[in-house]
Amino acid sequence: MRQYVLAYDLGTTGNKAVLVDEQCHLVASAFYPYTTFFPFDKAVEQDPWDWWISVRQSTHELLEQSGVPVESIAVISFSGQMMACVPLAHDGDPIGRALIWADMRSTAQAQRLNAEVGEHRLYQIVGNRANASYSAAKIMWVKENEPQRFQRTYKFVQPKDFVAMKMTGRFVTDYSDASGTNLFDLSSLQWSSEILAAAGIDGGLMPQAVTATTVVGTLTASAAEELQLVEGIPVVIGGADGACAAAGAGITEPGAIYQYMGSSSWLGSVSRMPILDERARIFNWAHVVPGLYAPTGTMQAAGTSFQWLRTVLERGGDDLSFERMEEMAAQSPPTAKALIFLPYLLGERSPIWDASARAAFVGLQMHHQTGDLIRAVMEGVALNMKGILDAFTEVGSYDMIRLIGGGAKSRLWAQILADVYGVPMAVPKVVDEATAMGAAVTGGVGVGLYPNFEVVADVIGEEQMIYPSVERHGVYSLWQPLYEGAYQALKHTFQRLSECSFDGDRGTRMLD
Template sequence: MGKYLLAHDLGTTGDKAVLFSEDGTLVRAVTAEYKTHYLGHGFVEQDPDDWWRAVCGSSAELLKSVNPKDVAAVSFSGQMMGCLCVDRHGKPLRPSIIWADTRSVREADALGKAYGKTAFYRTSGHRISSSHTVTKLMWIKENEPEIYRQAYKILCAKDYIVLKLTGRFVTDYSDASGTLAYNICGHMWAEDIMQAAGVDREKFPDILAAATVVGEVGEKAARESGLPRGLPVVLGGGDGPCGLVGTGAIRDGTGYTYIGTSAWSKFCRTRPVRDPGMRVVTWNHVIPEFVAPTGTMQAAGASIAWMKENLCAEERALAEKTGESVYKFINENAAKSKRGAGGLLFLPHLQGERSPFWNVDAKGAFVGLTMRHGANDMKRAVFEGIAMNMGVIFHILQENKIGLQDSMVLIGGGANSPVLRQAMADIYEMDMLIPDKLDEATSMGAAIIAGRGVGLYQDFDVLDRFLSIKEVVHPVKENTEFFRELRKVFEECYFALEKVNEKLGRFE
């Protein structure tokens, strides 16, 4: 048995590949970037062969650090809710329509009328949304019928890489739940939803547990990727559910919050959430017997990236001059603005919104801008707007008695921001636990799944080998009271602009 575990996290901007030793030591991590194509009108696509080239390049780079024969297994976490059509030979028929794509609004409306929105929520655990696989497949059937006819299977990102390595068309329970063609209580494909959507059951792959050894790296894949021929390939899961394992959320009531390009709070539970307003949803955990009630916002780190490109020329220049991170200077300047940014709010709905508003027409806005506000107030407002949007989501989950803990593990690139993580503690009204590895939780989860799959670990409860808490951010009492009131105004702003934003969409 090998001594190392290789994991790939196929995200929105690139493949984060990590190599861990059996004892949990991070040997090396590399990132191979790829392009996202924003085509307008909600169309967002990626080339699946860019994923494959990234996996090949990052694998070859990591294997320079060890003897490839000492690697025990490879596994994956990946972006969810995509729609990649492949033929029976595994060849992509078109670019993958990824999670951020919202072109299938009309199809989502049609499915809601055919199946019933409340019934759909109870069956799938989700609201009907254009962000998910089944409505995207409906769009392809309607607008690209020849592609639909030729499609043998519909795959998510990590499933395509598993196919390239092993030749098998499969998915796991967590990614299956993200398609919305899934029965969250029955842990199986929902054929009644597929029938209402007018899509064919046989186009969906078989569902296996995340820790299943799907097969071994084949000869052709070994030549292209540099991975050893015969290396066990463990299926893995969706990035958010893998993060549950990578943060230790493997017991009822435990959870974590991730601030990346998008952001979410996710919990491990034994039964789905049944929120009367359908504001939060339920995925399957990568551990099949659990589910994962979740609230997700669209543009968290994406809002920070927008801010960096459009409001932070000074910080970018300093970073280029000094070689230090641009985000160091952005945070320093944001911290010069006082709590609440002097009454300035930022609505971080730059790509529409999922939880809790579920509105593709939602738009970003600065509200309360006056002559006394400066750029640093705007920067602080961006960080606090993300935290308040996540706070709205979190408190809805709490209303539904989802989380049982008194602290929250905070991961993702956003957790590097002192301004943001303090706002998160103040708005969640609980300690934020900051791990020593912020960006590896999803790939770490995939590595643990790999180890479980090949028998290196007897169960999933081995996180203490991989991770430790480096900092605890405590809520400040006067801040919690302040943000409790400001959060109400934040929600009022969204609803006040709801119709305006819908009208503005006509002028895009």
């Protein structure tokens, strides 16, 4: 009987379930969305029960679509969005909604943690800056603002860990997700007692951390019944989406680099030790490949910026598909007729690390049309990512960048990236499922179905190479300082805007 890996990729917009066979070929996939809540300024939440429902529904659809017998599923594994705060009770039930990675309400807590530990010291321990996007500051916020919820919490976990707990009854995370909390010592691969103490968080509230390929339990009878699977399937914990995306893109050897384009976007590489950038633009995860690290630079709102503009335009009466928006953007010249978009809809991590940053169109004039706005958004993301690439090129050189994620399906966006970077972009046939494929290969390696992580390189498909235009790269090289200068010119204004409060119909109130 053929054997299969069942893997789940719990992303920002929904869960993607995939079945992958023993040759690491994708057999079937199913997607089920869930809702994101924005209860107040900077707050971004999801209901963990929605994650579980999406896992259940996507499993049912996957089995029906593929016809694969449940007895042939050899292992279950996961990838998931990182840096959340998911409070669970002793019985594993969630205590209220989770604060996801995009939630930036805990800026004050992050600043206090930075002051307590010291910016340089914290970066040396965890390989990341203290920031509101990470779990530590979010947990601190819950402790200070929702003390009853904090007192009821048995463990703080990540999204995939909640689903794994529902399947096995065990509270476990992996090194890659742990390294996105601001609480994990990357050298010792243990929770940092020094940072936990500074944050005022009892170490007992954190789950056991293990390698991503670890079998953490087997599928319980109750979970099997709900998912329409069979009891006893091994469950491998898997890894964080960034680390799984690297594995799914075939980035498993030191020196390679890739870019993921989804709701957020990141550039990631592989190294044997964390890369500690003097300006702390790069941060570091543990890789799902044991013994390796995944230095990364992430911006908050890449595809999110594009989707935001689409939503705004459709409210105005336009019915715009992605393809139609791309066609309109292609009619606009490089620099979108001298229009800059700063893509800071959710504040920003790399390269500027400014939670107060705001999005802005700079340079709007009467002659600008819809296509110019769309192109400016695409270019704004690329120009922001160029600042991250600059940090990587200070420690290495790259002759091409592999591009994955939903945004990789846009030929225009890939061309803009190549032109801004001055580096060819390699787009494999498998772009949408790369993160889920990374979760699948992690699970397969964990139970011995695959000999190593290199098996994925044979199945990601031939790459389409997109080469930069020398002329357009020259234009963007001159445009980059204007883009960076626009942020610097508005930085103080962004800070003042972040100090405003919203009072319903009464409008905005400026704070003293």
